[in-house]
Structure formats: structure tokens, C-alpha cells
Amino acid sequence: MNNDTGERTPNPKATSSTAPAAAGRKRGIHKILSGFAASLGVARVGPGTAMDDTIDTSTKLAMDRTYWAAERTLMGWIRTALSMISFGFTIGKFGQALENIDVQGFRGVREIGVSSIAYFLVTLGTVALLAAAVQYSRNVYELRVHGQRVRPSIAFVVALVLSVMGIVAFGSLVSKV
16 A cells, blocks of 8 residues: 555556466375374374473463364364265155145246255265365364374264265165165
8 A cells, every 4th residue: 555645556467377376286185194194093103293391381272272272173064064964865865755845936837846955955065074074084184284193083984984975875766775
């Protein structure tokens, strides 16, 4: 900002290159996979990955609080996704016995299939749970980089198992078994 006139001076645009973007994607995938390994407790512990005595107690406690906050957030997403998946699956199974639903909208009466609502809920729950697991693994990776010790997460394992179950539930709805 120019102090004399109060006008904003434009920032020069940064030039972009495909090489940094590709390197950024590789680092992102590496962070996710390393976070998955750390969340499962199978990450290789090396220099800089475990808390040492050079980190003060308040920093250790702050990192522990951050870790447990990420754990609680993941458990909240598990509850939400499990509700969506089970509700969608139940609607889908009832929908196999029922017909379509008429919905009054802005453009008049529209018919919505019960199966499409079920597919939507199961898909939304599964995708949300997978996204929450990825977000959690990235948080664990960042904490690990800053010295947090690697510990297995039961919530992360449950999230992965429920994601697989969501995919199986969707397959069951589609195949109408």
C-alpha cells in the first residue's frame, strides 16, 4: 500500500512452472503416504522423527494436544460418515421394496428414485470418511516432522475399515444382492 495516496500498488505476478507443481504433487503424495504409515504406527523412526530431549515440555504438550485434537476430529468424521453410510444402505434396501418418491420443486413435480438417494448417501459418507482419513494422515505427518513420536491410531484403522465397508455397501446396493 502506498502511504502517500492510500492506493494499493499491484503485486507482480509470480511466474509458474510445471516442474514446481509436479514436485509439489509428489511431496503431497509423499506426505499422505508417510502420514498413513505414521497413523498406522509402522513409520520408520529415524533422526528427527521422535521427540528428543531438546524439545521443551510445553512444546511436547502442545504437540500432544494437537495430535489428540486431530484424533477427536477423525472420530467425529467416523461417526458422521457411519451414519450416512448406514442410513443410505438402509434406504437402499427398503427402496428395493418401494417405488419412486414424488418431490415438489420449483419446476413442478419431479420423481426421484429411492436408489439414487441411497447411492448418494453411501457415496457421500464413504468419500467424506476417506477425505477425513487423508486430512488426519497429513496432520500426523506434519506433527511427525516436528518431532511428535509415531503411535498407531485405532481411529485411523477404523476409518479405513469403514471406508472399505462403504465401498462394499455401495457395491451391494448397485448389484441389488
